[in-house]
Amino acid sequence: MTNHIDASRQLLDMKVLPDYETVREIINIFAQRYSWVSVTSIGETTLGKSLYMIDLGAPDAESEVLYVASHSALDYVTTLILLRFINEYCEYYKNSSIAFGINIKKLFQSRCIHVIPCLNADGIDIHLKGIEKSCVLYERLWNMSGGDFSKWESNARGVDLRYNYDSGFYNTKNTKNNKTLEAGSDGYRGVLPESESETGALANYLRFNENIKAVISLQTSGSVIEYTSGGKCSNGAYSIAKQMQLLSGYSIDEPKYDSPCGRLIDWVIEKIGVPMFAVGCGEGINPVPVSEFYKIYSEMRRTLFSFPLLI
Numbered sequence: 366m367t368n369h370i371d372a373s374r375q376l377l378d379m380k381v382l383p384d385y386e387t388v389r390e391i392i393n394i395f396a397q398r399y400s401w402v403s404v405t406s407i408g409e410t411t412l413g414k415s416l417y418m419i420d421l422g423a424p425d426a427e428s429e430v431l432y433v434a435s436h437s438a439l440d441y442v443t444t445l446i447l448l449r450f451i452n453e454y455c456e457y458y459k460n461s462s463i464a465f466g467i468n469i470k471k472l473f474q475s476r477c478i479h480v481i482p483c484l485n486a487d488g489i490d491i492h493l494k495g496i497e498k499s500c501v502l503y504e505r506l507w508n509m510s511g512g513d514f515s516k517w518e519s520n521a522r523g524v525d526l527r528y529n530y531d532s533g534f535y536n537t538k539n540t541k542n543n544k545t546l547e548a549g550s551d552g553y554r555g556v557l558p559e560s561e562s563e564t565g566a567l568a569n570y571l572r573f574n575e576n577i578k579a580v581i582s583l584q585t586s587g588s589v590i591e592y593t594s595g596g597k598c599s600n601g602a603y604s605i606a607k608q609m610q611l612l613s614g615y616s617i618d619e620p621k622y623d624s625p626c627g628r629l630i631d632w633v634i635e636k637i638g639v640p641m642f643a644v645g646c647g648e649g650i651n652p653v654p655v656s657e658f659y660k661i662y663s664e665m666r667r668t669l670f671s672f673p674l675l676i
Contacts, residue, residue, distance in 0.1 A: 370394065376452055379662075380655050383444045384493050385414050385486045391448050392417055392482075399455040401473075407481065408566030411521040412500070414486040416566055421454050422477025429576040430673050433481040433567065434583040436526045436629070437518040438488030439651040443583035445658050446646065447482040450669045454478075465670050476673035479577070484563050487521035492652075509549030516551070520563060523548030524555040527584075530568065530632035531558035533595070533625025554627050567629070571637055578676045579605070579640040580633050581669075585653045587645030588664070589618035594631040594641075596622075602640040605675050609642065612667040618645075640676070644668075 368381045372394050381387055396404045403420040410416065422429070432450075434443035456462075457469040483489065492514050496506045502521055509523045519525050528534075539546040539553055546553040559565040571577060590613070592598050592606040606617050625631030633641035647653045647661040 375456055376449075379445045379449045379452075380658055381445070382493050382655060383441050383448070383483065384490050385483075388417070388444060388448070388483050388486070389415075392419065395419065395451060395455065399459070401458070402451075402455060407570045408562060410485075410487045411562055412487045412502070416481065416484065416486070416563065418570075419451055419480045419482070420477060421451065421473065421480065423474050424477075426473075426477035427475055428578045428673070428676055429477040429479060429574070430676060431479045431481070431571070431577050431580045432583070432669065433484055433580070433629075435483045435485050435489060436582065436584065437651070438485050438492040438520075439516070439518050440485075440584045441483075441489045441493070442585060442653050442655060442658055442661060443646055444483045444489070445655065446583060446662050446665055446669075447480050449658075449662050450666065451480055451482070453666070454670070465667050467670055467674065472673065477576075478673055481567070484567060485520055485526055488517060488519055488526075491521065492517040506549075509547070517549075518551050519549055519553065520561055522555075522561065523550075523553060524561050525551060525553050526561060526564050527629075528552060528554035528627040529558060529561050529564040530627050530629050532627065532631035532635040534558040534627040536624045537626050558627065568632065571633065577637075577639060579642075579672070580629075581642045581644060581672060582629055583644050583646055583665075585645060585651050586647045586649050587618070588615045588648055589645040590615050591618045591620060591630065591643040591645070592640065593619050594622070594628070594634040595624045597634060599634055599638060599640040602642075605640055606642065608675050609644075609668050609672070612671055613644075613664050615644065615664070
């Protein structure tokens with residue numbers, strides 16, 4: 366599979382492996398092509414990669430929502446989903462088009478969509494390309510993995526970002542099947558909540574942006590929509606989840622967790638108090654192959670375009 370991006374195409378070919386350089390190239394194409402797109406960064410990864418955020422909407426929009434993808438390195442197809450969404454949105458805006466009954470120019474004026482397409486850029490690069498000897502964490506990463514990164518989910522410090530938030534972080538120990546989890550293990554949450562630069566940057570962004578009214582986090586797989594934490598949810602979340610179910614065809618999932626366990630959805634519901642949805646995209650064993658991208662995107666695109674109007 367080649368990662369060459371043909372910038373002449375209106376809709377870029379997203380059947381690529383989204384390593385950091387490829388994602389950066391795609392975002393640069395958007396920034397050069399669409400003058401109304403704002404590209405910023407909420408911080409950096411452990412290894413110094415920018416945590417890009419793309420804003421789709423006017424600065425004075427009446428409400429704002431946030432989409433974020435790829436907490437796990439194996440969720441990288443969700444990065445492609447959000448990049449394709451940005452691409453389509455901008456083409457619709459440029460052509461003054463209607464998408465799913467929505468006037469995109471009016472949507473741009475009334476709702477701002479903040480998109481963080483890749484939270485775990487370090488982890489995705491490690492999974493896809495391994496680790497170079499010149500990396501300052503080479504020896505540590507090699508010791509954690511034994512050199513096998515085929516199932517690597519964590520960031521560059523071996524922390525599973527999915528469980529590194531300050532809500533129920535201490536409810537569950539770093540153990541699984543009576544074995545102590547170590548850095549690099551699936552589910553290792555770190556020693557402190559928000560110990561990682563990636564989760565800390567995202568949490569701080571949400572803390573200090575009171576205009577964010579709802580959050581979607583994309584992961585793989587299961588074709589499910591989760592909206593609760595320990596049986597609790599934000600006001601209106603169930604009604605929104607039902608509408609998302611109709612738009613996507615995904616089922617609503619209500620995990621029987623007794624208490625929060627350090628996930629973004631736990632933290633957003635408890636500490637930020639706005640509706641939060643963890644969407645498991647597609648089916649199959651992670652990583653879901655890039656060959657499934659177009660099928661998964663066709664399932665999600667109505668939801669991504671319509672979600673800001675559901676809030």
